Amino acid sequence: MKGSPWLILCSGATGTAPRGAHSLALECRAGAKFPRNVRLDLPNFVRDVYYLPDRYWDLLEIAAYVFAADRLASRGRRDAVEFESWARDLRFVFRVRDPAFWRSTQVRAVNRPGFSGGCVT
Helix, strand or coil, X not given: CCCEEEEEEECCCCCCCCCCCEEEEECXXXXXXXXXXXXXXXXXXXXXXXXXXXXXXXXXXXXXXXXHHHHHCCCCCCCCCCCCCCCEEEEEEECCCCHHHHXXXXXXXXXXXXXXXXXXX
C-alpha cells in the first residue's frame, strides 16, 4: 500500500510538490531565511571533538530532518479504526555542504530509492 505523498524541503532547499502531495519545509540552521523549526543542538559533542567535517554535519542534519519529518507528517486521524494512512511516501530534498560527495556513486548505491524504516517499497 502506497502512502500519501509528501515533499520535505530541508535547509532552505527548493522544489515543487507533485499535484496532490503535501509539503513540509524544515530548517535547523539559526539565522536562515526560513524560521528554525527543527532543533539540532550539539555544542557539547562538537566541543569534545573540536572539529566535525562538513560531511558529518550533513549526516547529522539529515538524520534530524528525517526524524522531524516522521514526527510532523501526518499519518491520518488519531481516532481512525484502521491505519490506512500509516504508510507515507516521504521525498526529501536536502541542501548539503558537500554535494559532490552526496552525489557520488558510492553514496547513491547505499541510499537507494524506496528504502525507508526497514521497508522496501
